[in-house]
Amino acid sequence: MNIENFELIYKDNRVIIENKPKIKEKLSKIVGNANVSDNEIDIMAYNKDTTLLAFNWTLEGKLTALPDFIVWPETPEQISSILKLANEEGIPVIPFSEGSGAVGGAIAIYGGIILDMKKFNKILEINDKDLTVTVEAGTNGMNLERYLNAKGYTGGHIPQSLYTSSVGGWIAHRAAGQFSSKYGKIEDIVMGMELVLPQGDIIKFKTIARASTGPQLDKLFIGNEGTLGIVTKATLKIWPFPEKRALISYAFTTFEDSLEATRQILRQQIYPAVIRIYDADETYRHFGHIENAKNKVMVVFVCEGVKKLVDLEAIITRETCEKNNGIDCGEEPVNHWFETRFRVTETSFAPTLKMVADTIEIGFLWDNAANMYHSVLETTKKVKGVIMMTAHISHFYPNGIGFYFTFAGIPPEEKTDLEFYQEVWNTVVKVVEDAGGSFSHHHGVGITRSHWMPVEWGKAFETLKSIKKLLDPNNILNPGKIYESPWDEGMES
Ligand SMILES: Cc1cc2nc3c(=O)[nH]c(=O)nc-3n(C[C@H](O)[C@H](O)[C@H](O)COP(=O)(O)OP(=O)(O)OC[C@H]3O[C@@H](n4cnc5c(N)ncnc54)[C@H](O)[C@@H]3O)c2cc1C
The missing domain is CATH 3.30.70.3450 (Alpha-Beta Plaits)
Known part of the structure; x- marks a missing residue:
């Protein structure tokens, strides 16, 4: 096996690291030799997350993107030193937890350092009176839920990816679990957090039931997708296990x-x-x-x-x-x-049949929801190559709902997988945005959806971009996500 033999999907604008051995040595000094790798096998293993289109590329023998190094830090201080080094050397750093993200958020599209959070896996404290658990951010979701269940609690956050996602990944993608109408989404569940900012500062948001001490800055980091800070620890709400x-x-x-x-x-x-x-x-x-x-x-x-x-x-x-x-x-x-409920054979099977498939979860208010659903079905079924477009609704509020569309199709001869995928997505997002909905209810933005951020956010998108610039002036932390789009075409608005 030779890495050069594989076609690389994201190969443009890769950051050139002049002296790789020197960088490896510096990383080793920070985290220890055993916690740094530039071995081909590791780099290939981290070429993608669980974005469905990337499965198609894998089955075609292509790699999505290649990082230069993988590091497994163990403390916030080590993360801080890695970020300081990355700023000095101009190397991208991509936080990576369980890689179950479905929008390419953890893919190293410009190369750089994958910062794997799996060693942050300790469940630190349960406070029965306060009903909280404090946990390191790389902790696997199922490990946490099993631990809580054994002690008579539930975390109430049960995404379909429970077995393959982490606390930090939930916070980074502003996730929603299957039991969300009672227990809330992750933003309702997080009570306190520790983060490392892009330039290496370590900050903490204290655990408190509520406070009125200025703007709610902690919320800025829920849904930041590893672009504004790396979550290292969180205190979450818990509940007595249901009677x-x-x-x-x-x-x-x-x-x-x-x-x-x-x-x-x-x-x-x-x-x-x-x-x-x-x-x-x-x-x-x-x-x-x-x-x-x-x-x-x-x-x-x-x-x-x-x-x-x-x-x-x-x-x-x-x-x-x-x-x-x-x-x-x-x-x-x-x-x-x-x-x-944890079975995903339907969509993951599609690439093996040479089909392009994806799920599109959108946020919508109640008023006009049925019309929007019918319009999405009608318009996407007209896209050449679409075989299937169906939906369920899995998140509910007194004021609105989260739809979950699933499509599959075979790209017509004149289109690549990516072009077909974009056409279906553009069709859905146009209907949804025109009707006042949101193109992502809980999977986030990543690289596959950043394309529509200007339409979704309007003028406020400039404010968001200014915040990114302020916190990360060298654009080191997870570049190419949320604020910029690797796709060429703009969506007609
Ligand atoms: C089969 C399947 C079912 C799914 N079901 C659901 C569901 O029910 N609900 C739902 O909300 N989502 C669901 N998802 C999407 C995905 O599981 C979630 O987005 C999850 O929160 C990602 O967690 P992760 O640990 O795998 O993160 P990763 O994929 O490793 O990373 C996701 C993003 O977060 C960033 N990141 C990771 N760790 C950190 C950290 N510690 N600090 C800062 N940034 C970080 C990464 O850079 C990346 O941008 C599903 C995905 C699959 C494949």
């Missing part, structure tokens, strides 16, 4: 009825931990074995917590579904969801 779970499911004849039922449930301030609406195509794919759900729209609920409250929530959830023409499908669909 009872009620498993409820209803099938609806129309998508509109299913939306109306869930909207009315939330309006009554009932927050089932899990709510999921599957459109008719996804109902067929996931719940084809449920007789009452044939040709219908399946909605799955999990109410959990203290028994008395759960019983009441379940009564109101059921009544509201029935008022909106829902047909009771019992516990089986929810048990099926529990069994399959």
